[in-house]
Amino acid sequence: MNPEPVKPEASNSGPLLPEPADQLDRAGSPATALTPARVLLGRAGSSYRTSTLLALRADHAAARDALHEHLSLDDPAMAPLVDRFGLFEVCTRAATFADHLARPDLGRRLDPAAIERISAECPHDVDLQVVIGDGLSSAAVRAQVPELLPLLVGAAAARGLSIGRPVFVRHCRVGVLNDVGDTTGAGVVVLLVGERPGLATAESLSAYLAHRPTTGDTDAERNLISNIHAGGVRAPEAVRRILGLVEQFRLHQRSGFEVRESTSSSVATAR
Amino acid sequence: MSHRATLRGETFVFADLRELFGRANEEKSGDQLAGVAARSERERVAAKIVLADVSLREIAECTFLDDDVSALIHAGHDSAQFATIASLTVGEFRELVLDPGFVELWEQGLHRAITPEMGAAVARLMGARDLIAAAARLRVVTRCRDTMGEAGVLGVRIQPNHPTDDPAGVALSIIDGLVMGCGDAVIGINPVNDSVASVVALEHTIGGIIDQIGAPTQSCVLAHFTTQLAAMAAGAPIDLLFQSIAGTEGANRSFGVDLVALAEGREAVLDHHRSRSGFIGEQVMYFETGQGSALSAEAHGGLDQLTCEARAHGVARAFDPFLVNSVVGFIGPEYLADARQIMRAGLEDHFMGKLLGLPMGVDVCYTNHVDADADTTDQLLMLLATAGCNFVMGVPGSDDVMLNYQSTSPHDALAARELFGLRPAPEFDAWLEQVGIHVDGRLATPSEPGPAALRSIDALRSAVVELLP
Numbered sequence: 001m002n003p004e005p006v007k008p009e010a011s012n013s014g015p016l017l018p019e020p021a022d023q024l025d026r027a028g029s030p031a032t033a034l035t036p037a038r039v040l041l042g043r044a045g046s047s048y049r050t051s052t053l054l055a056l057r058a059d060h061a062a063a064r065d066a067l068h069e070h071l072s073l074d075d076p077a078m079a080p081l082v083d084r085f086g087l088f089e090v091c092t093r094a095a096t097f098a099d100h101l102a103r104p105d106l107g108r109r110l111d112p113a114a115i116e117r118i119s120a121e122c123p124h125d126v127d128l129q130v131v132i133g134d135g136l137s138s139a140a141v142r143a144q145v146p147e148l149l150p151l152l153v154g155a156a157a158a159r160g161l162s163i164g165r166p167v168f169v170r171h172c173r174v175g176v177l178n179d180v181g182d183t184t185g186a187g188v189v190v191l192l193v194g195e196r197p198g199l200a201t202a203e204s205l206s207a208y209l210a211h212r213p214t215t216g217d218t219d220a221e222r223n224l225i226s227n228i229h230a231g232g233v234r235a236p237e238a239v240r241r242i243l244g245l246v247e248q249f250r251l252h253q254r255s256g257f258e259v260r261e262s263t264s265s266s267v268a269t270a271r
Numbered sequence: 272m273s274h275r276a277t278l279r280g281e282t283f284v285f286a287d288l289r290e291l292f293g294r295a296n297e298e299k300s301g302d303q304l305a306g307v308a309a310r311s312e313r314e315r316v317a318a319k320i321v322l323a324d325v326s327l328r329e330i331a332e333c334t335f336l337d338d339d340v341s342a343l344i345h346a347g348h349d350s351a352q353f354a355t356i357a358s359l360t361v362g363e364f365r366e367l368v369l370d371p372g373f374v375e376l377w378e379q380g381l382h383r384a385i386t387p388e389m390g391a392a393v394a395r396l397m398g399a400r401d402l403i404a405a406a407a408r409l410r411v412v413t414r415c416r417d418t419m420g421e422a423g424v425l426g427v428r429i430q431p432n433h434p435t436d437d438p439a440g441v442a443l444s445i446i447d448g449l450v451m452g453c454g455d456a457v458i459g460i461n462p463v464n465d466s467v468a469s470v471v472a473l474e475h476t477i478g479g480i481i482d483q484i485g486a487p488t489q490s491c492v493l494a495h496f497t498t499q500l501a502a503m504a505a506g507a508p509i510d511l512l513f514q515s516i517a518g519t520e521g522a523n524r525s526f527g528v529d530l531v532a533l534a535e536g537r538e539a540v541l542d543h544h545r546s547r548s549g550f551i552g553e554q555v556m557y558f559e560t561g562q563g564s565a566l567s568a569e570a571h572g573g574l575d576q577l578t579c580e581a582r583a584h585g586v587a588r589a590f591d592p593f594l595v596n597s598v599v600g601f602i603g604p605e606y607l608a609d610a611r612q613i614m615r616a617g618l619e620d621h622f623m624g625k626l627l628g629l630p631m632g633v634d635v636c637y638t639n640h641v642d643a644d645a646d647t648t649d650q651l652l653m654l655l656a657t658a659g660c661n662f663v664m665g666v667p668g669s670d671d672v673m674l675n676y677q678s679t680s681p682h683d684a685l686a687a688r689e690l691f692g693l694r695p696a697p698e699f700d701a702w703l704e705q706v707g708i709h710v711d712g713r714l715a716t717p718s719e720p721g722p723a724a725l726r727s728i729d730a731l732r733s734a735v736v737e738l739l740p
Contacts, residue, residue, distance in 0.1 A: 015290030035440030036639050038668025038680075039447040042720030046686040049720065056645065059670070101640060102300065103319050104567070114357070136640055153303065175569075196603070197639050204434075218525035218568055220586040227463050227673060232434035257495055257527035261466040 036200045037229050059199040066202035068097070071138035073168060077146050081166070085153065087132070088121060090114030091170045098241035100171035108175030110183070116181045122165045128156050128246060129164035129186035133172025135206075137194030144228055145192055147235045152190075153237050161246070174208050178220065181213030188246050188255075189213050195226065204229045207238060209245050211255035221256040274325070276317040283317035286332045288325070291390075293575035294318035295395045301563045301576045301606035308575075323362030323396055329734050331357065335582075336572045337521035337642030339530055344386055344585040352384035355517035361392045368393060368626070369401060373621050374408040382628035387518070387581035390623040394577065402618040403658040409625040410659065414552020415593045416510060417455060417487040417698040419661055420630050424457035425693035426634070426662030427684040428594075432673035436463050436478040445480055448665045450538075450708055450716045451681035452688075455699035456594060456632065456662035457511060457557065459491035463673055463715065467501045470494045474507035481493050482707065486700040487549070489593070491557055495527055500536050503543055510542045511557040511593060518560075518582030530586070537590055551698075554593035560635070561598040563606025576606060581623050588627050593660065595624055596632035599651075600643060601676055612652045621660055632662035636678040645669070645677065652679055654685040663687070686713065 016138055032040060041052050048056070073082050073089055080089045091114055094106040108120070122129065130152065133143055149166060156163050164186055172193060180189050188211055195204040205228040210221055223245050228238045241261060248262065249255045274285045285291040293307030295318035304362045309315035331353065334341060355376075359367065367373055394402065414421040419426050431444030441460060449452050458477050462469055470492045477490035489510035492499060492717060496514040503509040514533060517523050523530070535549070540555045560583040565571040565706035571579055587595045597620035600613040607613045617633050624631030637643035669680040687693065694700050694712075703709040708716055 030445060031615070034437065034443050036441070036672045037431070037433065037444045037447075037666075038670050038672075039443055040721050041668055043451075043682055043685075045718075045719045046682060046689050048668075048682055055666065056670065060639065060644065067640050094733070099289075101603075102608075103304065105304070105569075196675055198672065199670045199677065200672040201675075204675060216571070220525045220527045226432045232463070232673075243653050257497065260276070260498065261464065 002203065014165055056199065062200055063197040063202055066137060066139050066197045069138045071134055071141055075142060077142045077192065081146060081149055085149065086165050087168055088117070088165075089168045089170060090117050092172055092176060094171040097171070098230060104173050104175075107171050107173035108178070110169070110176060110179040114169070115179065115183050117227060118180065122167060122184050123162075125185045125187075126164040127161040127187045129184050129189045130166040131180050131189060131191045132138075132166060132168045133176065133191055133193035134170055134198040135172055135194035137202050137204070139197070139202045140194035140205040140229070141192070144205040144235065147204070148192065148228070148238060151235055151239045152242060155243055156246075159243060174219075176223070177208060177210045177213040178215050178217050181217075182215055187264060188249055190242055190246075201229050201231060207240065207242055209249070209255060211249040211253070221254075223255055223259060274321045274728050275519065276321045276458050278317045279311055280322065281313060283314050283321075285288040285318060286320060288330065289335060289573060291318055291322055291325070292391065292395070292578050295322045296575050296577050297395075299562070299576060299606065299612055299616070300604060300608035301566050304605055305566050305571055305573075305575065307573065319396060320360050322392060322692070324360050325392070326357070327353075327359050327361070327364060327389055328357040330361075330392055331386060333388070335388055335574060335578065336519055338572070338585055339534070340518060340520050340523070340582050343443060343530060343589050344582065347585075347589055348386060349380065349383035351429045352381055356381070356384060361389075361396060364389070365393050365401070368405050377409060382626065385626055387395055387585035387623070387627060388578060389504055390584070390626045391581035393626075394619045394623055397622070399615070399618055399654070402622040402652060406622040406625045407657065407659040411625060411628055411630045411661065413554045413593045413630040415489050416549050416551065417489075417696040418551070419456060419593065419695070419696055422659070423694055424640065424696055425656060425660065425688050425691070426494070426632065426696055427453035427665040427681065427682065428456040429454040429458045430460065430664050430666045430671065430678065431458065432461050432671050434463060434673050436460075436469055436473060438472065441473065441476055442480060445477065447667055448681050449484070449486070451665070451685055452695060452703055452708060452714055453665035453681045453684055454486065454488050455696040457489045457491050459493055459511070459513070459557070461493045461674060465494045465498050467498055467505060470498050470502040471505050471507040473507065474502055478510070486702050487696075493559075496533060497527070500539060503539065509540055509543060510545065510555075512536055512555055513557040513559070515559045515564070516583050516586050517564045517568065517570070517588065518579035519565045519570050519572050519574070521572065522565035522568040523586070523723045525568035525570055525679070530626070533590065550640045552590055553591070556587075556590045556592040557594045558587040558590070558592050560587065560598055560620070561599050561602055562620065563602045566606065567602060572611055577619060580620055581627075584624050584627050587629055592630060594632060596634050596662070597621070597624070597635040598636065600637040600641065600647070604641040607641070610637075610644070610647040613641070613647060614654070615638060617651045618654060618658065621655055621658055625659075630661050633660055634664045634678055636664070636676050638676045646678065648679055648683070652683055652687055653690070656691045664684075
């Protein structure tokens with residue numbers, strides 16, 4: 001959130017927003033609480049006020065720094081997932097962070113050791129295989145996955161789905177879904193991957209889903225639930241939507257743009 | 272046919288036009304990733320020297336890719352007009368394009384003789400100033416519910432994105448943009464949720480505000496075009512039909528885009544408009560493009576990203592669009608590495624679009640994992656305002672809280688309009704005066720932060736209050 005304070009109103013042209021919106025304070029006001037967007041900023045001439053300019057620079061600095069955070073499965077947030085679900089780590093063919101940024105072709109492919117390890121450690125032909133990828137935000141994985149993964153595994157099991165052993169992929173791009181599909185033969189693969197860090201949050205996670213992903217599949221065969229974070233789609237809602245899509249895939253035996261989420265309840269519930 | 276050039280005693284050979292085009296590009300990380308870039312600065316210039324002597328006829332006769340995009344480009348090529356320029360070399364064509372007399376030929380229809388690959392070829396021989404000066408003369412005017420693109424107009428899309436598509440939050444961002452004089456190009460949201468019900472709800476939110484305040488502008492929900500059409504069938508008002516497009520059949524397929532279905536969708540929206548009022552033109556399509564999208568989909572077919580982008584413009588042209596914009600810094604450092612490459616690409620995309628006759632705008636933007644910052648967008652915005660860009664984005668505080676990138680803000684657009692003496696679209700400009708957002712052509716809303724700006728505009732009041740919880 002933008003921390004800048006807002007002056008009390010002195011206008012005499014009558015209230016636009018109903019009371020108590022008039023006692024606005026930037027951080028909890030009825031009006032600005034409606035959106036994390038930087039609305040009602042005021043201006044200095046045609047430009048930003050100084051406080052706005054500095055807030056933008058500070059948030060950009062934090063987002064830039066967040067890019068270079070390194071996530072370890074020893075992290076206190078992640079370690080319980082190792083104990084409980086046997087989460088383990090592999091890497092794509094992008095061996096370094098620099099390669100990860102510059103070589104999407106490498107980040108879409110598991111390296112040979114990863115294929116061998118996944119093939120050996122993950123049960124094959126399950127209904128649902130979960131993959132966790134760092135993507136462009138380790139902070140997103142650390143913030144969302146510890147809550148999301150147990151909910152997802154529990155809810156999937158309650159629906160009678162067989163679930164594979166989850167795997168963490170370092171330097172991960174979305175296209176890695178294809179190699180995971182080919183390696184495990186899973187019916188549906190869901191990739192929980194850190195989105196590029198924004199100014200408002202560096203903790204936004206995406207779930208990419210594919211039905212029987214295989215070499216050559218593209219985004220046209222994938223479905224996306226984005227903006228999974230505290231100010232966006234909350235974990236229980238994300239799980240509901242993920243499993244809703246899994247059900248659609250199993251019904252239609254396909255995934256992608258021709259399969260749509262059947263309801264818009266997130267609009268009503270995610271506030 | 273191979274091409275060769277000798278530069279300072281060193282000979283460079285290019286197997287065919289496809290290879291030559293890639294080598295002649297300014298430096299782009301995406302071309303390096305695709306393995307089509309020049310391998311040295313000397314080779315880049317050698318390729319430009321060779322390209323300057325290639326005739327437009329040779330480019331017209333080259334099959335850059337055997338796909339439906341090439342077929343579409345070929346089908347729309349005006350061969351009678353082309354006969355007047357076919358014998359020109361790319362170097363000669365550059366000089367024609369920069370000649371003040373060119374605009375008259377172009378307005379008479381010469382743009383239909385220029386293929387995307389020709390536009391991309393001549394852009395390779397132009398510096399930043401050329402790209403600006405040539406584009407500035409080429410005005411592309413389009414009409415839907417207002418008139419975009421006239422000389423002296425800089426339009427702004429209000430982009431009221433929200434991490435949960437919350438209608439009240441979206442409405443607040445829309446009003447925030449309107450009181451800064453923005454929204455004449457379109458009020459267009461990128462939805463988080465691509466379900467039909469969600470798109471229907473957002474179309475009603477935006478359309479409801481537009482109806483209530485009487486603003487002469489267009490709404491758009493930038494979901495997949497099939498979802499928008501399903502929403503229309505479910506009763507949603509559709510002003511503009513949006514789709515992201517690319518310059519190869521394979522990349523379009525990865526977007527779920529079939530050109531025949533897209534054409535049918537356009538017809539359906541035109542039909543739908545006949546049952547509604549307020550339309551002053553029949554341009555109903557909104558497209559977004561961007562260098563690197565075909566490579567990102569692993570569907571570039573060995574072509575460089577400038578050529579792919581030009582071909583995406585060729586696709587757009589076939590649908591007579593109201594708005595087209597390149598989203599120039601959106602895709603990431605693997606395609607445009609830094610501020611320098613983003614600025615170059617922004618000027619190229621705008622120029623090529625205008626040369627082909629497109630109502631070209633630009634989403635001037637960057638992501639946090641690229642080596643660029645707010646100065647990059649400031650600079651490119653100023654350059655594009657000089658170049659006569661049709662429209663830019665208005666994202667609150669430049670920070671898109673759903674797509675997680677930084678674009679231009681209503682403040683940025685206001686500054687560009689003031690610096691260069693540019694106005695909103697004429698119908699929208701009149702409306703701004705009528706409701707009191709403008710007084711004597713200047714923004715009249717209070718400059719202090721908070722809802723003072725909203726409070727002062729009676730016409731907007733009920734629209735917001737109704738949407739608040």
